[in-house]
Amino acid sequence: MTTAVTTDRIYNFSAGPGCLPEPVLKQAQEDLWNIDGSGVGILEHSHRGKAYSQVLHEAIEDCRTIASIPDDYEVLFVQGGATTQCFQVPMYFLAPDRTADYFLTGKWASDSIHEGKRYGNVHVCGTSEGDGFNHIPTGSEVSYSDKPVYVHYTSNNTIMGTGFQTEPDCPEGAFLVCDASSDIFSRPIDVTKYGFIYAGGQKNLGPAGTVLVIVRKDLLERNVRDMPWMLDYALAAKKESRFNTPPTFGVYLMGQVFKWILEQGDLESMKAYNERKAGLIYSVLDSSSFYKSHATKDSRSMMNLTFKTTSEDLDKKFIAEAGAIGMDALKGHRSVGGMRATMYNAFPEAGCEALAQFMKEFEAKNG
Numbered sequence: 001m002t003t004a005v006t007t008d009r010i011y012n013f014s015a016g017p018g019c020l021p022e023p024v025l026k027q028a029q030e031d032l033w034n035i036d037g038s039g040v041g042i043l044e045h046s047h048r049g050k051a052y053s054q055v056l057h058e059a060i061e062d063c064r065t066i067a068s069i070p071d072d073y074e075v076l077f078v079q080g081g082a083t084t085q086c087f088q089v090p091m092y093f094l095a096p097d098r099t100a101d102y103f104l105t106g107k108w109a110s111d112s113i114h115e116g117k118r119y120g121n122v123h124v125c126g127t128s129e130g131d132g133f134n135h136i137p138t139g140s141e142v143s144y145s146d147k148p149v150y151v152h153y154t155s156n157n158t159i160m161g162t163g164f165q166t167e168p169d170c171p172e173g174a175f176l177v178c179d180a181s182s183d184i185f186s187r188p189i190d191v192t193k194y195g196f197i198y199a200g201g202q203k204n205l206g207p208a209g210t211v212l213v214i215v216r217k218d219l220l221e222r223n224v225r226d227m228p229w230m231l232d233y234a235l236a237a238k239k240e241s242r243f244n245t246p247p248t249f250g251v252y253l254m255g256q257v258f259k260w261i262l263e264q265g266d267l268e269s270m271k272a273y274n275e276r277k278a279g280l281i282y283s284v285l286d287s288s289s290f291y292k293s294h295a296t297k298d299s300r301s302m303m304n305l306t307f308k309t310t311s312e313d314l315d316k317k318f319i320a321e322a323g324a325i326g327m328d329a330l331k332g333h334r335s336v337g338g339m340r341a342t343m344y345n346a347f348p349e350a351g352c353e354a355l356a357q358f359m360k361e362f363e364a365k366n367g
């Protein structure tokens with residue numbers, strides 16, 4: 001095999017920002033110049049004008065359609081990346097004398113816990129830290145505090161390559177909060193099980209910086225502090241996510257990605273596609289004693305696949321040789337090592353086939 005790719009774009013296995021759907025990038029090129037025949041590009045339109053209003057309203061509607069979001073939930077676009085949600089959520093909902101429960105399943109969960117502790121008590125209701133975060137805690141590994149305000153979890157652990165296969169239980173009286181940054185809309189999601197969902201853009205939705213928030217409307221009234229304007233979800237809802245000048249391009253691009261998802265079918269078809277893609281790699285891992293997967297079988301992510309060869313030197317060789325034939329960004333996060341192959345919604349199946357093929361050839365030569 002000389003090269004894995006046939007166009008000027010290579011296979012980008014980056015975990016974030018990740019690759020975007022190619023038709024969306026092409027459309028964005030046009031709309032940057034002149035959107036909807038308005039004679040003005042999307043970046044240059046007023047956030048209160050007709051063109052942007054249409055972009056915003058379509059994005060919200062399409063998002064509602066994708067996830068069957070009921071009317072008693074608000075769809076918001078906020079700023080500061082998912083990392084801002086790590087503190088904004090507890091600042092809004094967690095009083096100093098109350099407790100929130102957090103699953104500690106990796107680096108992003110750990111960041112959320114760190115930020116949560118600024119505002120109230122944090123109880124770790126389940127963790128796999130002792131096992132290098134190689135699985136999702138379940139059953140006897142999970143224990144909730146007495147009356148948590150909410151239960152926070154990270155549905156997909158971008159760095160570890162693990163994912164919740166289904167949402168965790170949530171004790172009576174608490175609401176479920178999910179950092180869904182790296183697997184949102186990769187499979188069906190039952191929004192009614194949640195109080196609050198957030199997802200940074202740059203994994204499955206669009207550009208970095210813009211964050212999608214789906215929040216149950218009654219919770220908007222449950223802020224325990226007087227919030228600064230820019231951090232006030234209720235104000236964002238009232239002002240249609242444009243209290244100040246919003247990241248209009250981020251909202252536009254998320255809107256285009258929503259349209260692309262709808263063109264693929266629904267979240268069931270998205271899931272089938274992602275299972276097929278990840279399955280190509282997992283089947284190589286499962287039939288090999290040369291490669292070792294970081295995640296245990298029952299906790300595997302469909303988005304970020306983490307694995308190693310038999311030595312660090314071979315890992316380096318793997319990454320270099322794959323890079324030389326057009327497969328980029330396979331180096332694992334420094335905390336896990338080895339390789340990480342990220343295949344978000346927009347990552348093409350042909351890239352997964354190419355990687356699977358390369359893995360087999362690499363094992364045959366080096367195993």
Ligand SMILES: *Cc1c(COP(=O)(O)O)cnc(C)c1O
Binds near residue numbers: 154
């Ligand atoms: C990437 C990521 C974040 C951080 O997002 P930023 O936009 O960089 O703040 C948070 N949580 C998860 C699960 C992520 O994958």
